[in-house]
Amino acid sequence: MRLTVLLILAATSLVVASNIVAADDPFGETFNSGFGEVEPVEPSEPRTVYLANRLIQRGQVNTTQPEPDLNETDHRGLASLVTAWRSRVEWRPNSRFDGVLDAELSQDWVFDLRPDTDWKTPYRDQRETQLELHEARLGYRTSDWALTSGRQVQSWGFNDVLSVLEPVNPPRMAQPGLYDADETRLSRWLTEARLYLGNWTLQGMVAHENRMAEQPVHGSDYYPLPAETKDRTPNHGWEDPDAHAGGVRLSGLWQGADLAAFVWRGYNPTGHLMFEPGAVERRYERLTTVGAGLSVPFDSTVIRAEIAVEDGLTWAPVNTTQQGGQAVRSSGAERTTQRLSWALGVDLTLPENSRLLLEYRTDYLPDYQPDMAANLGEEFNHRWAIGAEHSTLRERLTLSGVVLGFGGLTDSGQATRLAADWDISDQWRTRFGWVGYRAGDAVQLQTADDSDRIFWQLEWLI
Numbered sequence: 532m533r534l535t536v537l538l539i540l541a542a543t544s545l546v547v548a549s550n551i552v553a554a555d556d557p558f559g560e561t562f563n564s565g566f567g568e569v570e571p572v573e574p575s576e577p578r579t580v581y582l583a584n585r586l587i588q589r590g591q592v593n594t595t596q597p598e599p600d601l602n603e604t605d606h607r608g609l610a611s612l613v614t615a616w617r618s619r620v621e622w623r624p625n626s627r628f629d630g631v632l633d634a635e636l637s638q639d640w641v642f643d644l645r646p647d648t649d650w651k652t653p654y655r656d657q658r659e660t661q662l663e664l665h666e667a668r669l670g671y672r673t674s675d676w677a678l679t680s681g682r683q684v685q686s687w688g689f690n691d692v693l694s695v696l697e698p699v700n701p702p703r704m705a706q707p708g709l710y711d712a713d714e715t716r717l718s719r720w721l722t723e724a725r726l727y728l729g730n731w732t733l734q735g736m737v738a739h740e741n742r743m744a745e746q747p748v749h750g751s752d753y754y755p756l757p758a759e760t761k762d763r764t765p766n767h768g769w770e771d772p773d774a775h776a777g778g779v780r781l782s783g784l785w786q787g788a789d790l791a792a793f794v795w796r797g798y799n800p801t802g803h804l805m806f807e808p809g810a811v812e813r814r815y816e817r818l819t820t821v822g823a824g825l826s827v828p829f830d831s832t833v834i835r836a837e838i839a840v841e842d843g844l845t846w847a848p849v850n851t852t853q854q855g856g857q858a859v860r861s862s863g864a865e866r867t868t869q870r871l872s873w874a875l876g877v878d879l880t881l882p883e884n885s886r887l888l889l890e891y892r893t894d895y896l897p898d899y900q901p902d903m904a905a906n907l908g909e910e911f912n913h914r915w916a917i918g919a920e921h922s923t924l925r926e927r928l929t930l931s932g933v934v935l936g937f938g939g940l941t942d943s944g945q946a947t948r949l950a951a952d953w954d955i956s957d958q959w960r961t962r963f964g965w966v967g968y969r970a971g972d973a974v975q976l977q978t979a980d981d982s983d984r985i986f987w988q989l990e991w992l993i
Contacts, residue, residue, distance in 0.1 A: 579622060579623055579624045580620065580621070580622055580623075581620070581621040581622075581623070582618070582619070582620050582621075583618070583619045583992065583993075584616070584617070584618050584619075584992075584993040585615075585616070585617040585618075585990050585991065585992055585993065586614075586615075586616060586990070586991040586993065587613070587614070587615040587616070587617060587635075587637075587988060587989070587990050587991075588612075588613070588614055588615075588988070588989045589611070589613045589615070589962075589986070589987060589988035589989070590609070590610075590611050590612040590613060590986070590987055591609075591610040591611040591709075591984045591985065591986045592608060592609055592610060592984055592985045592986075593606050593607060593608060593609075593610045593752070593982060593983070593984045594983050594984060594985060595981050595982070595983040596608075596752060596981050596982060597981055602649065603649070604648060604649050604650060604651060604654070604750050604752075605645075605648045605649070606752040606982070609641055609644065609645065610641065610752075610984060611639055611641050611658070612639065612640045612641050612644065613637050613638065613639045613640070614637065614638055614640065615635050615636065615637035615638075616635070616636050616637075617633070617634070617635040617636075617665075618632075618633070618634060618635075619631070619632070619633040619666075620632045620633075627671055627672055627673060628669075628670070628671050629669075629670050630668065630669045630670070631666050631667070631668055631681075632666070632667050633664075633665040633666035633667070634662065634663065634664050634665065634667070635661075635662070635663045635665060636661070636662050637660070637661045637662075637663070638659070638660055639658050639659050639660075639661075642655055642658075642659050650750060651748075651749050651750025651759075652750070653748040653749045653750055653759060654748055654749065654750030654751050655750075656748075657705065657745075657748050657751075664682050664718065665682075665718055666681070666682060666683055666684075666718060667681045667682045667683075668680060668681025668682060668683045669681055674727070675726070675727055676724065676725060676726050676727065677724070677725040677727075678722075678723070678724050678725075679721075679722070679723050680721070680722040680723070681720065681721070682718045682719060682720050682721075682740075683718055683719070683721055683723075684699075684700050684716050684717075684718050684719070685699045685700065685721060685723060685736065686699075686700075686716070687699060687780060687791065687793060687822075688824065688837060689789070689791075689824045689825070689826045689835040689836075689837055689876070690835050690837060690874050690876040690890050690892075691712045691876070691878075691888060691890070691918075692712055692888070692890050692916040692918065692933070692935070693874050693876070693890045693891070693892040693914055693915070693916055694837060694874060695822065695837050695838070695839040695872040695873065695874045695892060695894075696791070696793070696822045696823075696824050696837050696839055697716065698778065698793075698795040698797060698820045698822070699719070699721070699736065699738065699778075699795070700716035700717055700718065700719050700742075701716070701717050701719070701742050701743055701744040701745070701800035702715055702716060702717070702744050702745070702800065702801075703715050703716070703717060703744070703745045704744050704745055704746055704747070704801070705745045705746060705747050705748070705751065705753065706747075706753060707753070707935075707946055707975060707976070707979060708935060708946030708947075708948055708966045708968070708979075709948070709966055709984075709986065717742055717744075717745060719738055719740050719742045720738070720739040720740035720767075721736060721737065721738050721739070721740075722736070722737045722739065723735070723736045723737075724736075728783075729783075730783045730784045730785070731781060731782070731783030731784075732781070732782050732783060733779070733780075733781055734779065734780040734781075734782070735777070735778075735779050736777055736778050736779070736780070736795075737768075737775055737776075737777040738768065738775065738776040738777060738797060739767060739768040739769055739775065740767050740768065740769075741764070741765045741766065741767050741768070741774055741776065741797075741798055741815075742800075743762075743764055743765075743798070743800050743801075743802065743815060744800040744801045744802075746801075746813075747978070752978075752979075752981070752982050753978055753979050753982060754978065755974065755977070755978045756811060758809075758810070758811060759811075760804070760811045760812065760813050761810060761811065761812045761813070762812075762813050763812055763813060763814050763815065764815065765798055765815050776795070776796060776797025776798060777795070777796060777797070778793055778794055778795030778796060778797070778820075779793060779794055780792070780793035781793070787827065787828065788825050788826065788827040789825060789826040789827075790823075790824075790825050791823065791824055791825070792822070792823040792824075793820075793821070793822055793823075794819070794820070794821050795819070795820045795821075795822075796817070796818075796819050796820075797817070797818065797820075798815045798816065798817055798818065799815055799816050799817075799818045799841075799843075799844065799845070800815075802814055802815040802816070803815075803816065803845050803846060803847070803865075803906045803907075804862075804905070804906060805847060805862045805865075806849055806860040806861050806862045807861055807862070808854070808859050808861060814845070816843060816844070816845040816867075817843055818841050818842065818843045818844060819841070819842045819843055820839055820840070820841050820842075821839065821840050821842075822837065822838065822839035822840070823837070823838055823839075824836060824837035824838070831879065831880040831881075832877065832878065832879050832880070833876075833877070833878040834875075834876070834877060835874075835875065835876035835877075835878070836873075836874070836875055836876075837872075837873060837874045837875075838871075838872070838873045838874075839871075839872045839873075840869060840870070840871050840872075841869060841870045841872070842869050843867050843869075844867060844868050844869060844870050844907065845865050845866070845867055845906075846865070846866055846867075846868060846902070846903045846905075846906035846907050847862040847863050847864065847865045847866065847905075847906065848862070848863040848902035848905070849861070849862055849863070849902070849905040849906075850862075850863065863902075868896060868898050868903070868907075869896075869897060869898065870894055870895065870896055870907070871894075871895045871896075871897060872892065872893065872894045872895070873892070873893055874890060874891065874892040874893075875890065875891050876888070876889065876890040876891075877889045877890075883921070884921060884922040884923065884926060885919070885920065885921045885922075886918075886919065886920040886921075887918070887919050888916065888917070888918040888919070888920075888933075889916070889917055889918075890915065890916040891913070891914075891915045891916075892913070892914045892915070893911060893912070893913050893914075894908070894911070894912040894913075895910065895911055895912075896910050896911075908974075912938075913936075913937075913938055913939065913943075914935070914936060914937055914938075915935075915936040915940070916933060916934065916935050916936070917933065917934045917936075918931070918932065918933035918934075919931065919932050919933075920932075924953075927953060927954040927955070928951065928952070928953045928954075929951070929952040929953075930950075930951055930952075931948075931949075931950050931951075931952065932947070932948065932949045932950070933947075933948050934946070934947045934948075935947075935948075937971065937973030937975055937976055938971060938972055938973050942971050942972055943971040943972040943973040943976075944968070944969050944970045944971030944972070944973045944975075944976035944977075944980075945968075945969045945971075945976075946966060946967070946968050946969075946976065946979070947966070947967045947968075947969070948964060948965070948966045949964055949965050950962065950963065950964030950965075951963050951964065957992065958991060958992045958993075959989075959990070959991060959992070960989075960990040960992065961987075961988070961989055961990070962986075962987060962988035962989075962990075963985075963986075963987045963988075964985070964986055964987075965983070965984070965985050965986070966983065966984055966986065967983045968980050968981075968982060968983060
């Protein structure tokens with residue numbers, strides 16, 4: 532009975548939107564927040580509460596996954612079919628005080644539609660039924676200072692895709708290449724204070740929640756290891772006061788350029804792997820990150836540059852031995868090192884509502900040793916991105932494409948994403964696209980090589 536009802540709900544949302552083409556904006560500008568256009572027209576009397584609801588149907592079809600090995604999950608064909616309800620409430624009792632609650636409840640029916648598939652428990656837990664609190668915060672502001680507290684995303688970087696200045700919110704990495712730029716960061720419980728000093732702003736931030744990066748889990752077609760990893764997530768600040776993270780940032784406008792510099796003390800959101808016979812652990816170390824960046828406009832072009840240093844990065848040498856004819860890995864003692872990262876970006880506004888984006892990032896290990904490769908990669912790790920965007924039909928249809936490169940231009944693999952984004956009306960929004968992977972030397976894409984997929988999202992604004 533439960534399955535029948537769920538299927539009817541999923542089919543209804545899909546049939547109602549069956550004639551709609553889907554869309555995507557990989558650089559996060561077209562749909563910035565995405566809820567502004569659904570606010571009702573304000574009456575003559577000021578309103579203090581604004582409510583917007585969305586019924587969402589999204590899915591994925593894997594087009595290249597091969598037949599699985601014995602006792603492995605079959606990821607061929609339909610990979611996801613989600614129905615979600617997302618609500619956003621904004622409370623503005625006056626010009627200084629405001630509150631926001633943005634939450635989404637979702638159900639992935641693929642686990643019911645394909646019951647014979649050997650879904651692993653970690654994968655079901657990550658995807659099947661989710662209640663995601665995207666934002667829940669209260670804020671108060673004056674002309675001289677502002678204070679906000681709650682679950683939120685704070686962006687400190689300048690580059691859209693390959694920024695090295697984002698220490699506050701952990702990244703989404705479970706499905707590389709499938710996220711919009713404004714969806715690549717997980718929200719986190721934070722308290723932030725700002726002091727306005729003319730053209731400059733001084734920010735102080737404390738993170739109460741130590742939320743780590745969203746990694747591929749055991750059972751996912753992106754998961755790189757044969758066994759499940761034990762995740763040793765650190766305590767939250769409300770559990771252990773010593774586990775709090777935080778930092779200070781100074782930003783402002785000088786000679787037409789946006790400048791910023793910060794220092795942040797917190798946990799490495801991606802951690803490091805430790806191998807033991809029959810077990811793999813992911814541990815998270817404390818880091819100190821110092822960074823700076825700038826953004827300079829030149830007519831229709833914006834040049835961006837960033838640099839950051841991480842101190843306290845942990846790694847361990849990995850030894851391989853033969854036991855029973857099989858290779859067994861074990862980690863040695865943990866050691867710490869530093870990493871220097873920099874990124875350059877060029878954002879070009881082209882005629883006819885078009886845009887071109889070029890970014891390049893390098894991570895450098897100044898004290899490199901060959902044993903670091905298992906945890907940190909090579910001495911130099913390069914990434915690049917090329918993106919294009921074009922809006923048409925009175926800016927309701929946006930066509931976009933982005934190529935994410937790992938390593939050199941051709942040798943280490945790429946993830947390519949093509950998408951169309953169409954606002955059919957004030958009530959209907961659609962998203963449709965394709966992501967393809969080309970594996971190379973980069974570890975990040977070796978497990979994704981057979982995971983090309985079509986994706987879509989249909990939204991009804993209520």
